[in-house]
Amino acid sequence: MADTKEGDEAWRKELGIPSFEDGFIQKYLDSRDALIDQEKTNRSDQQFRASLTPLAKEACSIVAHIRQEERKTTWGGQAPGNQDGGVYPGMMFGLAREKMEQTKLWRIVSKMPKGALLHAHFDAMIDLDWLVETSIDLPGMGVAVWPSKVDDTISSATTSITAPPPVAKVKFQYLGSNASDIPGNAAAWTDDYVPGTYLPAPAVADNFPGGGREQFVRMCVSKCGISVEDSLNHHLGLNDVWLKFAACFEVIGSMLPYEPIYRAGVRRILTQLYQDGVTWVEFRNVLPYPFYKEGSTEKESDPVAMLDTFSDELEKFKASEEGRGFGGARIIWSLLRFQDKKTIIDSMTQCIEMKLEFPELICGIDLVGQEDNGQTLVELTPELFWFRKRCVEEGVEIPFFFHAGECLGDGDETDDNLFDAILLGTRRLGHAFSLYKHPLLIEQVKQKSIMIECCPISNEVLRLTSSVMAHPLPALLARGVSCSLSNDDPAILGHGKNGLTHDFWQALQGWENLGLAGLGSLAENSVRFAAYEPDQNTKEWTHDTKVGLHGTGIRAESMRQWNQAWNEFCEWIVKEYAVEFGGFDDDDSE
Numbered sequence: 001m002a003d004t005k006e007g008d009e010a011w012r013k014e015l016g017i018p019s020f021e022d023g024f025i026q027k028y029l030d031s032r033d034a035l036i037d038q039e040k041t042n043r044s045d046q047q048f049r050a051s052l053t054p055l056a057k058e059a060c061s062i063v064a065h066i067r068q069e070e071r072k073t074t075w076g077g078q079a080p081g082n083q084d085g086g087v088y089p090g091m092m093f094g095l096a097r098e099k100m101e102q103t104k105l106w107r108i109v110s111k112m113p114k115g116a117l118l119h120a121h122f123d124a125m126i127d128l129d130w131l132v133e134t135s136i137d138l139p140g141m142g143v144a145v146w147p148s149k150v151d152d153t154i155s156s157a158t159t160s161i162t163a164p165p166p167v168a169k170v171k172f173q174y175l176g177s178n179a180s181d182i183p184g185n186a187a188a189w190t191d192d193y194v195p196g197t198y199l200p201a202p203a204v205a206d207n208f209p210g211g212g213r214e215q216f217v218r219m220c221v222s223k224c225g226i227s228v229e230d231s232l233n234h235h236l237g238l239n240d241v242w243l244k245f246a247a248c249f250e251v252i253g254s255m256l257p258y259e260p261i262y263r264a265g266v267r268r269i270l271t272q273l274y275q276d277g278v279t280w281v282e283f284r285n286v287l288p289y290p291f292y293k294e295g296s297t298e299k300e301s302d303p304v305a306m307l308d309t310f311s312d313e314l315e316k317f318k319a320s321e322e323g324r325g326f327g328g329a330r331i332i333w334s335l336l337r338f339q340d341k342k343t344i345i346d347s348m349t350q351c352i353e354m355k356l357e358f359p360e361l362i363c364g365i366d367l368v369g370q371e372d373n374g375q376t377l378v379e380l381t382p383e384l385f386w387f388r389k390r391c392v393e394e395g396v397e398i399p400f401f402f403h404a405g406e407c408l409g410d411g412d413e414t415d416d417n418l419f420d421a422i423l424l425g426t427r428r429l430g431h432a433f434s435l436y437k438h439p440l441l442i443e444q445v446k447q448k449s450i451m452i453e454c455c456p457i458s459n460e461v462l463r464l465t466s467s468v469m470a471h472p473l474p475a476l477l478a479r480g481v482s483c484s485l486s487n488d489d490p491a492i493l494g495h496g497k498n499g500l501t502h503d504f505w506q507a508l509q510g511w512e513n514l515g516l517a518g519l520g521s522l523a524e525n526s527v528r529f530a531a532y533e534p535d536q537n538t539k540e541w542t543h544d545t546k547v548g549l550h551g552t553g554i555r556a557e558s559m560r561q562w563n564q565a566w567n568e569f570c571e572w573i574v575k576e577y578a579v580e581f582g583g584f585d586d587d588d589s590e
Contacts, residue, residue, distance in 0.1 A: 043513075044480045045521030052517060058582060059570035063516040065581045066104050067509060074103055075509075090469035090510040093457050093502070094228035094494055100505055108573060109508060112519070113565035114500045115526040116280035116327075117273060117486055119430055119453035121334075121368070123252050123286070124489030125498055126265045127272075132220040134264065135172050135255040136205050136213070140295075142175035142198035143205070145188050165189060165209055169247075170223055171254040173198050176297050223251045225492045231461040238408070238463050242370045245462065248492045259294040259309060266313040269498060270329065271322060276499025280327040280530050280558070282401075284334045284366055288350055302350065307331070307358050327558060330363035330531055332401050337367040337374030341383055348387045355396045363534035364401040366430065371406050376413050377420035384424060397535045399427050406431035408464060427541060428453055428529055433464050435481070436472040442479050449545045451482040451529040456510075457495070457503050458488035468510035477518065484526035520566055527562045528555065 018025055040046060052060070075089040087099070100106055135141050148166035175198055187193045188204045208216035230244055256265055273281055290299050291306040300306065310331070317323035333351040335344050348365070355362040365387070367380070377384070384400075391398050404421035407414040415434045422429075422444050432452045435441060445452070454473050456465075465471045476483055485503045487495065495502050508519050528545055532554040536544065544551055549559035574582065 039478070040513075042478065042480050043518075044477050044482050044525075045518045048521035048524060049517045053567060053570070055574060056517075056520075056567060056570040058578070059573040060516040062573055062577050062581045063105070063108060063508075066108070066577065067515075069581075070103050070105055071509075074099065090467055090506075092232060092467050093460055093506060094231045097494070097496065097502070100502075100509070104577075105509060106501065106505055108577075109505045109519075110276065110499075110501045111569060111572065112277055112501075112504065113279070113523065113562055113569055114277040114504065115484070115523040115562050116282070116530040117278045117500060118282050118428065118451075118484055118526055118530060119455055119486035119488055120281060120283055121285075121489050122269070122283040122331075123249060123256055123289075124492045125269050125283075125487075126252070126256060126491055127268070127498065128221045128224045128252075128491050129217065130268065131252065131255055131261070131265070132217050132224070134261055135258075136201045136217070138174075138201075138258070138260060140174055140177050141172060141201040141258075143170060143172050143188075143201040144196045144198045145170050145193075145204070146195040147193075167219055167223075170220055170251060172201065172251075173254060174258050174292055174297055175200070177295070220251070224248050226461055226494060228494060231494060234463045234466060236463075238370075238372060241461075241463050242373070245489075245492065246370070252491075253290070257289060257291045257306070259292060259305075262291070262306070263309055263313050266310055267317055270314065270317045270326065272498035274323060274326050276497075276501055278500060279325070279562075280527070280532070281329045282332055282363060282531060283329060284332045284368060286334045286336060286368065287331075287347065287354070303354055304357065307354060307361060311358065311361055327532075330534060331361055332364045332366050333362055333398070334366050334368045337369045337371070337380075341375075341380070344380065344383055345386070348383070348390070351398065352387075352390055352394050352396060355398055356394065359396075360534060362398065363531040364399045364427070366401050366403060368403055371403065371414045371417060372409075377402065377404070377417045377424065378413075381420070381424075397537060399531075399538070399541070400424055401428050401430065401531075402426040403430035404432060405429065405434040406459075406464070407434055409434060410437050422448065422450065425538060426450060427531075427538075431455060431459065432476075433459055433472065436475040436479075442476070442481060446480055446482075449482070449542050451484060451525055451545075452476060453486050454483050455486045455488035455503065456506055457490075458493055461493045468506045471510070473507070474511050474513060478513070482525050482529070483522060484529065485522050486526075524559065524562060524566070527559050530555070530558070532558060 012019075020026070020029075071089045075087055075091075136143075145167050146169040148168045188197075188199055189207055189209050205213040205216040208219070211218075225248060226241065226244060230241060233240075256262055270281070288303050289306060291303065292299060293305055314329050318326050318328065333347075333354070335347050339347075351362065351365055367374070367377070400421070402417070402421040402424070404417040404426070405415060409415035415437070418429070418432065418435055418438060418441055422441060428451045429435070429445070430453045432454075435445070435452065456468050456471050456473065459465050459471060460467060473483060485500060485507060487498075487500055487503050490498055490502070504519060507514055507522070508516065511518075528548050544553065544555050547556070549556050549563065
């Protein structure tokens with residue numbers, strides 16, 4: 001530790017102020033270090049850190065020094081372009097994204113083996129520009145708009161320019177092979193247009209005032225995502241942003257369920273995830289979901305065709321050259337918590353039917369939607385017990401993977417979902433943002449081997465936390481809770497890319513105690529707690545997750561494969577960066 005500045009010795013000696021070299025000060029500092037080290041033994045990643053190879057420890061040390069350098073050269077006040085302030089480590093994601101993607105740390109994290117993605121909503125993962133452009137170009141696709149009643153002319157002292165008309169809502173729909181014969185191709189932008197009337201998509205897009213197709217695509221994309229401005233306006237509260245968030249799914253859901261788009265979308269998502277180092281994914285799909293077979297304008301009566309299509313594209317991807325080595329994907333059947341109980345029961349019944357038909361695909365069930373404005377788990381207890389009884393009667397295992405504690409409350413009915421989720425036997429907890437307030441539940445989660453699916457960027461954009469620096473996950477890690485990182489709804493939340501690199505980068509740069517070793521532990525946890533064997537009972541699941549790579553079966557083998565990839569990744573870091581950033585005594589792995 002640095003002592004006093006040169007020239008201070010005289011007055012310090014005159015006042016009798018001790019020096020850091022004095023024995024009793026050194027004894028205090030030793031006690032301080034011992035106390036910090038003692039606390040770290042309680043961390044959930046402590047065992048992973050202890051098992052690091054010498055090469056992995058060196059990689060962790062290198063990454064720690066790169067992180068510190070970039071906190072000064074990229075994010076510090078004296079960095080180029082930062083002198084005016086407003087740029088700092090851990091700043092809000094929407095403001096930091098472009099800059100973070102230019103860093104050395106980004107390059108490193110993008111190459112990291114990230115294991116399994118366990119918390120991701122399928123219809124919020126497809127890149128939006130591709131989705132809109134593909135929908136417009138697809139033969140037979142139509143679009144309807146609901147214009148806002150505002151003047152569409154921008155005037156100035158010298159000119160009057162035609163501006164894009166304000167659009168309140170837009171939806172797509174397959175109209176059939178004769179869609180191009182529908183009259184009035186440009187009528188959406190005339191006074192005679194009846195809002196909500198479907199017209200051929202190419203003509204509507206090409207005739208969009210003030211910019212044609214390019215501007216039309218931009219407008220549609222804006223209806224499918226949360227803007228940076230919305231993500232920053234935390235003073236408007238959760239309900240405000242959730243209204244915008246929910247509206248995005250309606251627009252996306254008008255394009256994605258048409259079979260040609262859905263097939264291409266499945267393949268695209270899997271490809272992007274695998275390229276980002278994800279080898280396994282469990283999608284939350286709200287089911288039943290409207291689905292239209294190619295060439296049909298009639299909605300399918302059940303999810304069989306959609307699940308068949310998903311399974312087909314998954315197997316094709318795994319068999320392809322680009323998908324070689326990809327582990328697989330499963331679906332967590334998701335119910336909307338704001339729906340009436342009869343609708344929820346009907347969906348539960350269909351979930352069991354689909355599990356019998358697709359036993360390897362359906363791996364669990366959840367309730368999704370804004371917790372604060374939906375039915376709580378205790379309100380749905382009779383239905384949930386009925387579902388469990390029906391599963392036993394049908395001889396199927398469909399475990400709970402509940403969202404719970406995705407809220408700011410402390411002791412309110414939404415926060416209490418955590419109690420019910422644990423009592424009902426959830427195997428993982430989605431978000432659990434408020435868990436850190438509950439010391440007893442923390443112990444329960446540890447004893448029952450329940451892992452937390454943490455989504456830091458989602459929690460920030462949806463206004464639970466102002467930035468990654470204020471996120472409660474470090475408190476859970478410090479108390480020994482098993483966690484992993486997920487991206488939740490990357491297309492809607494402004495990631496701009498699929499994959500986990502943004503969330504991993506935010507955690508690594510934002511949390512001092514994490515480091516590359518802690519990030520590795522989070523990735524390993526995702527593999528440990530993935531639903532590789534969807535028919536495991538609770539006893540088998542708990543045993544497998546506790547023994548980890550020392551066990552047998554798919555989980556243990558997947559963990560061994562991940563550990564091999566992790567060590568190869570650490571070797572790459574050392575080869576790539578040791579000359580510039582290696583050779584220091586301290587490291588980040590302890």
